[in-house]
Amino acid sequence: LPALTEDDATAKALGYVEDTTKVDAAKYPNHKNDQNCANCNLAQAAQADGRHPCSIFPGKSVAANGWCATWVKKVG
Numbered sequence: 001l002p003a004l005t006e007d008d009a010t011a012k013a014l015g016y017v018e019d020t021t022k023v024d025a026a027k028y029p030n031h032k033n034d035q036n037c038a039n040c041n042l043a044q045a046a047q048a049d050g051r052h053p054c055s056i057f058p059g060k061s062v063a064a065n066g067w068c069a070t071w072v073k074k075v076g
């Protein structure tokens, strides 16, 4: 799937960034730098390019080290 961009309207609304360490801490005080798309329960297995399909962003792929406000710890 093609890469989601930070300029995408939904991405902006959810504070999506390609680098979890760049999250606005003032806006998202519960964010931690060890939270990323690769360990999010809403991500699917990595594509060949290392990016992940994500159920929040259909038709797009997110960065393994990305993050958005709907991050949920991966179970299992």
Ligand code: SF4
Residues within 6 Å of the ligand: 016, 036, 037, 038, 040, 041, 042, 043, 054, 055, 056, 057, 062, 066, 067, 068, 069, 070, 071, 072
């Ligand atoms: Fe990344 Fe999870 Fe947000 Fe999808 S829901 S963009 S996998 S943090």
